[in-house]
Amino acid sequence: MKVALISYEVYPFAKVGGLADVVGALPKYLEKLATSPLVIMPKHKVVEVNAEKYSYKLEKVRESIEIPYLNTKEKFDIYYSKIPNTNVPIYFIENEYYFSSDDVYGGPDLAEQAIYFSAAVLETLKLIAPDVEIIHVNDWQTALIPVYLRTLYKDDPLYKKSSTVLTIHNLGYQGIFEPDYIKFSGLPESVLDINGIEFYGKINFLKGGILFADVINTVSPTYAQEIQTKEYGERLDGVLRLRSSDLYGILNGIDYEEYNPETDSRIYVNYSLREIEKKYENKQKLQEELGLPQGDLPVLGIITRLVDQKGLDILADVLRYILLMDVQFVLLGTGDKKYEEMFKKLEKEFPEKVSANITFDINLAQKIYAGSDMFLMPSRYEPCGLGQMYSLRYGTIPVVRYTGGLADTVKEYDEKTFKGNGFGFKEYSSAYLLKAIARAVDFYKNKKVHWRKLVENAMKTDLSWERSAKEYLKLYETAKNKKLQGR
Ligand SMILES: Nc1ncnc2c1ncn2[C@@H]1O[C@H](COP(=O)(O)OP(=O)(O)O[C@H]2O[C@H](CO)[C@@H](O)[C@H](O)[C@H]2O)[C@@H](O)[C@H]1O
Structure with missing residues (x-):
């Protein structure tokens, strides 16, 4: 199964919090389960900085790609590397204007950056992985991808066979912006609706992902239940309850090779x-x-x-x-x-x-x-x-x-x-x-x-990730079946 994992941060290329650890480790374990994962992230400034520290090479593989439907002339290049100690390819979307901030979550305009990245991912997959079956997006920055797939890319033959999975790592961050961004995005005005990405007069990126992805999961079984309640739902509990039968909880694992007191070179003395x-x-x-x-x-x-x-x-x-x-x-x-x-x-x-x-x-x-x-x-x-x-x-x-x-x-x-x-x-x-x-x-x-x-x-x-990676594999199968049933 060909799976594309899409994330704003991936360890060791760029890490702000737990999201980077998850997307850095999961593909490694998916690979061991005989799937073919690949990863796509923005080429943040820190990705260059970390190259020497973590001994990876960055190679430019495509350049000057335009995204015709976006309201911008900005073009992007694609860089390639591998997740260290694996054969998993990782592609970076490079654009000087959007992704050169010192801070992964800084830059000229967070909404435009997320829209640009999401659209660039779909254009990139067409070039590098037209046979992709699962597009696994993470958090609000990538949550518009399922929305694009169900609208602008609906009749694209390359995406006929691909299903989407949205993982919510933190419901506290939803990507809420002024509705005008709809013009920049090129998405049809019809999605700016209560049954779409409209949210109390604004746009909510995560809400779009929740409503348009084939299946959704969050990173523990208890949180998957909690977010469907008013107390923890961050005003999206109603929308999450709507998708209750497609909402799963899969506990993250930790990378046992990276985090092992017996071999960890970052600690003073190894122990067991x-x-x-x-x-x-x-x-x-x-x-x-x-x-x-x-x-x-x-x-x-x-x-x-x-x-x-x-x-x-x-x-x-x-x-x-x-x-x-x-x-x-x-x-x-x-x-x-x-x-x-x-x-x-x-x-x-x-x-x-x-x-x-x-x-x-x-x-x-x-x-x-x-x-x-x-x-x-x-x-x-x-x-x-x-x-x-x-x-x-x-x-x-x-x-x-x-x-x-x-x-x-x-x-x-x-x-x-x-x-x-x-x-x-x-x-x-x-x-x-x-x-x-x-x-x-x-x-x-x-x-x-x-x-x-x-x-x-x-x-x-x-x-261990072994256990969780198996659950993700099952989730991917579920997403494929949902798609076949015409969700
Ligand atoms: N100053 C610092 N220096 C070095 N390392 C630091 C650091 N501050 C934090 N970290 C590291 O960042 C990571 C934090 O991960 P967590 O999962 O605990 O929380 P986070 O809220 O970022 O993640 C969100 O996403 C993850 C992934 O799904 C969920 O586990 C979590 O509940 C959710 O809130 C840990 O690896 C920690 O060691």
């Missing part, structure tokens, strides 16, 4: 469950690197985009109480200024206990996953969450709010049965968060046998 003492060498080295006093007190790590989604407000409410418990707190993140300043202030106030690293640093991230004892994710909502999965893999115990993918991957430890791999709470409140952390700290300090068992359970949790 058999030599778990070496994990504590990582902790000591991390404390040393971050200028924290060394000692056997629990290190609480957090690595995140600093945005409201991640539950930082309830964490802020209780951080001072948490620090009273004789723990250290290590943060890595960038994002909203209010959070950046808050954590920096806390570091100034408690230099012996807090290390606030306001930067994006993939190597330091791995050192924190390996060197911490606990990992915090008190998210307001969490479609899947990768942080808790990486921490489990590195024997670092997650303390989470049981929502979305966090509820699907972290199970409360039960000292009677010795089962469970973490701690958590359900109600979104700082008091419950504090209680969950206190429970984790109590186990760490006073119940060493249980802690050892927790670490073991964490490291043995199955989070």
Whole structure:
């Protein structure tokens, strides 16, 4: 089966968040299942910058392609490379005007950029993969592709056999813009309708994908249910309920080759469950690197985009109480200024206990996953969450709010049965968060046998992509059947 995965970010070429990890890893595992995946992304500025660091070559394969129906004369080139350590081809859409910002999600006009990219993808597939069967789009930036296929490309013989899958990685980002963009897009005015991409007088790209894709999925079974409720639906719950029978939840995996404490060259000392003492060498080295006093007190790590989604407000409410418990707190993140300043202030106030690293640093991230004892994710909502999965893999115990993918991957430890791999709470409140952390700290300090068992359970949790890639394959079959039935 020939599958094209379309994404705005793909690891290691350009990464802002979890989306890059997913689209960087899934094709690798699809390839092992005897499908022929290919990937298309924009050639952001950082793609050139990362070429040397990750040893990949970029080769220009086509140039000066026009998109006749768009209201622009901009042309694009196509570059080619391979996803490192695989045979999976990746194509880059290059256009100086749209994709040369320093920031992957920056640039002259986000709506035009997403429209341009979506249209360029369809023109590119015609040239490089006319036999494509599944076009798998991700998030709002690529969600207009199914809309184009059902309108402007409806009678195109090359797309007669292709079905579409939309994966929603985060319903909080929908791509809502002024309706005038319809002119730029070349789409028929008829799609600007309540049964199309119209949304409270504006255009909503993600809504278009939800209504026009053959099947839709999100990145965990729990989130797939949650988004159909008013509380989590971000005003699209009604539209999602309309497509309920075509809406699936597939848990992300993590790349076991890339994220393996036994071989990861980014951490201080490699370790496995058999030599778990070496994990504590990582902790000591991390404390040393971050200028924290060394000692056997629990290190609480957090690595995140600093945005409201991640539950930082309830964490802020209780951080001072948490620090009273004789723990250290290590943060890595960038994002909203209010959070950046808050954590920096806390570091100034408690230099012996807090290390606030306001930067994006993939190597330091791995050192924190390996060197911490606990990992915090008190998210307001969490479609899947990768942080808790990486921490489990590195024997670092997650303390989470049981929502979305966090509820699907972290199970409360039960000292009677010795089962469970973490701690958590359900109600979104700082008091419950504090209680969950206190429970984790109590186990760490006073119940060493249980802690050892927790670490073991964490490291043995199955989070592999093999399992998830098989589910995606099934989803692709479902999409093909839907198309045949004439959805
Ligand atoms: N400052 C920093 N330095 C280095 N690395 C950093 C960093 N800040 C974040 N990261 C890394 O970015 C990734 C974050 O991934 P998550 O899945 O946890 O959240 P995100 O909200 O980005 O993803 C969205 O998409 C993914 C993929 O589907 C869903 O899992 C998730 O729930 C959804 O919100 C992790 O690999 C983390 O280590």
